[in-house]
Amino acid sequence: MAPTSPSVYARRGVVCTSHPLAASAGLRILQAGGNAADAAIATAACLPVLEPCSNGLGSDAFALIWDGTTLHGLNGSGRAPAAASADALRERGLTEVPLFGWDAVTVPGMVRAWADVHARFGRLPFADVLAPAIEYAEQGAPVPPMVAWGWGRGVRAAEDRLAAQPDPACAHFAALFGPAPEVGELRAFPAMAATLRAIADSHGEDFYSGDLATRIVAFAEQTGGLLAASDLADHRSQWVEPISARYRDHEVWEIPPNGQGIAALLALTILDGLPAEQVADWHVQVEAVKLALADTHAVVADPDVVDVPAAELLSAAHADRRRALIGDVAVAPDPVDPRASDTVYLCATDDDGMMVSFIQSNFHGFGSQVVVPDTGISLQNRGSGFSLVPGHPNELAGGKRPFHTIIPGFLARGGEAVGPYGVMGGHMQAQGHVQVALHTVDGRLDPQAALDRPRWFWDAATGRVLVEDRADPAVVASLRERGHDVAIAEHPAVFGRGQAIWRTAGGYVAGSESRADGVPMGW
DSSP states (O other): OOOOSOOEEESSOEEEESSHHHHHHHHHHHHTTOOHHHHHHHHHHHHHHHOTTTOOTBOEEEEEEEOSSOEEEEEEOOOOOTTOBHHHHHHTTOSSOOSSSGGGOOOOOHHHHHHHHHHHHOOSOHHHHHHHHHHHHHHOEEOOHHHHHHHHHHHHHHHHHHHHSOOGGGTTHHHHHOSOOOTTOEEOOHHHHHHHHHHHHHTTHHHHHSHHHHHHHHHHHHHTOOOOHHHHHTOOOEEEOOEEEEETTEEEEEOOTTBTHHHHHHHHHHHHTSOHHHHTSHHHHHHHHHHHHHHHHHHOSOTTTSOOOHHHHTSHHHHHHHHTTOOSSOOOOOOOOOOOOEEEEEEEEOTTSOEEEEEEEEESTTTTOOEETTTTEEBOOGGGGSBOSTTOTTBOBTTOOOOBOOOOEEEEETTEEEEEEEEESTTHHHHHHHHHHHHHHTSOOOHHHHHHSOOEEEETTTTEEEEOTTSOHHHHHHHHHTTOEEEEOSSGGGGOEEEEEEEETTEEEEEEOTTSSOOOEEO
């Protein structure tokens, strides 16, 4: 898939995401006097309506926000229900947390994240910011090609699973999302519109302590879920200090654990000690990422519950030790679980210099496939990110947050903001962050060109390196000669779908990669 358009240049602000109508909603908010935080929330609120196969009203979210002088981080991930336990699942003979049903559901954090970002940084009334999403839900919107592909894939998978294994918690899935739409087909969600209106009118509180919360908990009680009223009422987003690593003369910023952003930083720290011509070798990049992901999955969990050695992971001494393991042939670190992820990423900037990097996700497909009837609320399956290995730092426990794959990124240079960026897609996210950073810093490419460069993805479950069909044949041959199991990916979705906005002397330059439906919207 070749690049389809140049980067977009704009003076006053830009909104980028994987769906053009969501980006246009954010642009409308900017033009109505809102700031980048308002635009990001408006865009985020549209995406459960426009791209429900990737996120829902029961998702989690993370954000990095540059306010003009300081970078702020928000962790909007939810915790396991207080009644959840690894022992209970192991007693049922399970060795891993299921992907579907109530076992996979943690407290949805996304709606609270919208409200908390708005309370701290928003300018327009919350109801005005959510108005475009309500409009799309009520009146419908046509489905673009990549969303239609993901929607169809998710619906077919759910139909097959539920036909073989009926689950009362998932009995309302088909009524909300089926049948899969054709490209260009108009889809509306009246129940979701009513829920969004309740969220807008209550600044999100109805979802956690009002009528919506009551309906979520009642459905859990009826269908075997552990989610309780106190789990929802007690949920809070957490403002966190972002973490960073240097690469050349730039700094890459990420949300700290319980997410995998630290893997991208560790990989870049390893690569920073090598000359640019060596780093350009895909073999070297793959080996650095493999080492970083192996370390991340060994120790990263909820830092409120276990001690996560983030400083040690990013230390020069640790990077030196890991870098020394990169040789001329492929090595096989301990495998990790690269489950497919369905996620949306967005970024927004304004003419006051505020920049927002925001990501929200179901995790896998349509999430847990648990749909609360008559609400349009589909719940994520982030609980499947827990481990059931006794004693593992990420072992499931009540009130604990799971390991998260979704990560917003941010690039700076000499302490000055360059801009927000992200690449969605499970364990591709850390790998995509590394590759886009390399193309930007070493390759000196603009956002669109950096996003559209051919990519590789290390599939830790199989040890295979997937590459795009447009990758240089000589590069692919070199990987094989050096011991990598290489395959051409069947679909570009495996390589993520990213966006980026960089600040320029005259405003901003933005890209939204050709693997998705989105285009940057600027003014």
